[in-house]
Amino acid sequence: MPSRPLISMIVPVKDEEAAIPPFVARVSAVLEGLGEPDGWEILFIDDGSTDRTLPAILLANQADPRVRGLSLSRNFGKEAALSAGLDHAAGQVVVPIDVDLQDPPEVIGEMVAKWRQGHEVVYGVRRNRTSDSLPKRITAEWYYRAHNWLSADKIPEHAGDFRLLDRRVVEVIRAMPERNRFMKGLFAWSGFRQAAVEYDRRERAVGTTKFNGWKLWTLALDGITSASTVPLRVWSYLGGAIALLALVFAGFIVVKTVLFGADVAGYPSMMVATLFLGGLQLISLGVLGEYVGRILVEVKGRPIYVVRERIGNVD
Structure with a gap:
């Protein structure tokens, strides 16, 4: 042979x-x-x-x-x-x-x-x-x-x-x-x-x-995180968009207060905003954690x- x-x-x-x-x-x-x-x-x-x-x-x-x-x-x-x-x-x-x-x-x-x-x-x-x-x-x-x-x-x-x-x-x-x-x-x-x-x-x-x-899910995560950094960049764009919307809403509140006077903020809307932003932060930390975990594996060099x-x- x-x-x-x-x-x-x-x-x-x-x-x-x-x-x-x-x-x-x-x-x-x-x-x-x-x-x-x-x-x-x-x-x-x-x-x-x-x-x-x-x-x-x-x-x-x-x-x-x-x-x-x-x-x-x-x-x-x-x-x-x-x-x-x-x-x-x-x-x-x-x-x-x-x-x-x-x-x-x-x-x-x-x-x-x-x-x-x-x-x-x-x-x-x-x-x-x-x-x-x-x-x-x-x-x-x-x-x-x-x-x-x-x-x-x-x-x-x-x-x-x-x-x-x-x-x-x-x-x-x-x-x-x-x-x-x-x-x-x-x-x-x-x-x-x-x-x-x-x-x-x-x-x-x-x-x-x-x-x-579960194994197919982890393989899919490995595939995306090993081939692209877009999931990391997405949160920068999403954060910028939310910040812009917050500024627009702040301006709306100022104008409304000047024209019609102050009103009491609603508890439901406050909770929705808090939970929404908290969820986004946790998701972004999870995405970041996926990449950091892979960095740890690479640094070990096993x-x-x-x-x-x-x-x-x-x-």
Whole structure:
């Protein structure tokens, strides 16, 4: 096997022991069907599994040494697991993919063809989101619009982590030092020539998703705060607008008092104004706190992940 295979598949997994065998069988068949003489590898990143995911990877490696694995010391999250995969993948091109096979590996051949045409990034785009629930479809649509409105680094709508990355793109992303990572944002920031491949996403056949509503919410916050400072600037504009309105209202009170005399201020209007401004202040402090918290994580300088064990010939 060449020291640098053509394709490296990086597959973050957590508690997916039942999904490993069908994934390896299907993906290896697809990769063999490409007929690439430079070969391929499948690199699993076990992100702190508590079941028998790691033994399942070991069995797959014993059957085929091109299947390899990294076991992280605990659950660091999918973005950290993807970073570990990019750091240790050996291929000329790297393809992140989920183990649930919702993203069809048969699309990889089309991705490689576009790469050979000169594109450094080839990302998969879902034709529809019928496999998702209605709330998830709506919130995903809102998120993509909000992110691309707030950030200068536009991410393709309905595109996940499933994509092909040229080695040059991988090296650029590896050189980025930040700890709070939103991989789709990093892929967009890196630039290069990009192309899309459309596909139909299927229902998960094995296991259950590890992403609940709260994790998706925190991922969305990470995406926006890592890609844009607009949420911080908004409060400056909002504060200026409220101050201007307050001056206008003060002038109105002065004129009214001069012309009609003083009256007793109403308690309800005072409470509404107080609660409104107090709520704005708390929201602005919360937004500021999100950014300060991320500064704290970056200043600590801790590693993004810690490798506990290696399966196969992994650098």
